[in-house]
Amino acid sequence: MSATTYPNYSPGLEGVIAGITKISQITSATSSLIYRGINVHELAEHGTFEETAFLLIHGHLPTAAELEHFNKMLVEERNIPYSILDCLKLLPHKMHPMDALRAAYAMLPAYDPDYHADPTDHAANVRKATRIIAKASTIVTAAWRIHHGQEPIAPDPHLRTAANFLYMLNGEKPDEFTEKVMDASLILYAEHTYNASTFACRVTVATLSDIYSGIVSGIGTLKGPLHGGANEEAMRMLLDIGSPDKAEAWTRDALTNKKKIMGFGHREYKNGDSRAFYLTKVAKEIGVRKGNTTWGAIADTMEGIMLKEKGLYPNVDFPAAYAYYLLDIPIDLYTPIFVIARTAGWCAHAIEQLDGNRLIRPTCVYEGPTDVAWTPVALR
Ligand SMILES: CC(C)(COP(=O)(O)OP(=O)(O)OC[C@H]1O[C@@H](n2cnc3c(N)ncnc32)[C@H](O)[C@@H]1OP(=O)(O)O)[C@@H](O)C(=O)NCCC(=O)NCCS
Structure with missing residues (x-):
């Protein structure tokens, strides 16, 4: 039977409204994208990744004091537990950094001070989001360096996310132009409505699982070449x-x-x-x-x-x-960089989902056989 036979069915959910969001909007006719109402070009031109992440999670641009506090928290939360570094060392060196990232985020929740918080606790989810965003660059660069026989480089508290990523990758602080390019790319990659990985993240947290599980789903979904890959x-x-x-x-x-x-x-x-x-x-x-x-x-x-x-x-x-x-960035790190940025969008969506949660459970049409008789194994 052809797909068009079923009313309300759209292969790949194309054109289906699967939720309502206040986080971002794509307007195809004008090729525009806004985060919380602000054009991404404005953000990329004038803003920073940190301001963008705050905007996505909190719903408004930070004041100077809020930004200072947010930056401080990101810096404080950048380190990853030694046991996770040890685990990264045990992983096969041929492993793609996306797989290392997924493994690290699967281990992280138990180290989170809000581990036992209710999954719908908004304040705890915002704190978890900050930790999730802060750690992404550290995991990516540590996994990369370990798998290339090098010691991880500790984050530099004086550098913002974009520059710190490049510094932890090769030990060199980037020039102003390189930092700006990196920062702009993180801003542009930070959020994109109900794309496959964000949807996967929302589906996961909507079961009242935790935000980290949503991030793991997001990373696994982003990896594919039809999406972030x-x-x-x-x-x-x-x-x-x-x-x-x-x-x-x-x-x-x-x-x-x-x-x-x-x-x-x-x-x-x-x-x-x-x-x-x-x-x-x-x-x-x-x-x-x-x-x-x-x-x-x-x-x-x-x-x-x-x-x-x-x-x-x-x-x-x-x-x-x-x-x-x-910018001399190794090719295998391009999709992980996308993750560093998209943690902000995923977390914003996970929080929005959990703030007004309803289980996401679509239906499907069965086209297989019916009335098949049971056959004992010896007769198959
Ligand atoms: C992103 C993507 C999955 C969107 O797919 P979609 O909306 O499902 O569109 P379809 O795959 O159905 O493509 C529609 C038509 O355009 C063609 N098409 C779409 N993207 C194409 C591409 N990158 N190269 C060649 N042809 C392409 C399809 O072959 C199809 O042609 P047909 O009607 O003659 O069969 C698809 O464009 C794609 O695979 N792009 C390459 C991967 C990529 O860059 N992904 C990152 C997205 S941000």
Whole structure:
């Protein structure tokens, strides 16, 4: 039976309203994205990741005093327990950092001072959210360094999230421009309505499980190449193409062979991804500053063909891929960086879900056989 036979059924839940939120809004017609009413371009241009995380979780931009307090709490909560570091050391070195991240967040709740708080306790959930956001960069960089035979670098209390991430990765404090690029990318990745990982997070916490379980669901869901994993795949694709003169043939060949081209298309944006417009500008500027415009030139060719042939625009993962590459960030860390940012959105959604909770339990249509008789094992 075809999918259209059933009223109210939409494969992949496309177009289905699965909840009401006050956290963010995508407007496809204008390719715009707002967090709590504020355009993300404004936040990326003028704000910081910390202000954005506060905005998402608390619902308003922080005052100077609130921001100072929030920054202090993030700094205080950055360390991860030694036993978790020890566990990371035991994990196979071939493990992708997304799997290490998921494992670390699965272990963290028992170390949280609010472990025994009621799952709907708003104040405790806000405190947990701050701890969850604070620890993400530390876990990512520690796991990366351990698996590359290096000692983790302790967080620097004088650096904000973006700069501290880069510092804990390679021991060098970034220059102002690099920090700004990193910060803007975290802001743009921080939240995106009812995407797959956020929905998974909300489904998990809606059972009155805890926020950490929601984060674990979110990480597992984000990992896939149709979602967050696309930024890593997009860079591998760009490297495979190699030079601007090969971009057209490569893209046309991929389209002829009905290959999905990573970093293009979006379920919600049909006129282009708001975040990609901003990040493309930034990624190209890094290329110019670094004297490497190869990736921007390949991107231009691919974007032209994809728009003409398929009506598809790049999504945020496309410019993020070559922006991070130009900043010398290892490819396997692109999706974990997405996690560092998205912990803010996931936590905001988990809190919103638990503040007015209703179990999320859709229904389905059964199309299998009925009236099948039991057959004893010896007769099967
Ligand atoms: C994001 C994505 C999953 C959205 O998918 P969707 O809304 O379910 O759209 P569909 O996969 O049904 O695609 C609709 C059509 O566009 C095509 N299409 C969509 N994205 C495409 C892409 N990246 N490359 C090539 N064709 C693509 C599909 O093949 C399909 O064409 P058809 O109608 O001729 O069969 C999809 O665009 C995709 O897989 N993109 C690549 C992965 C990616 O970048 N993910 C990050 C998202 S932020």
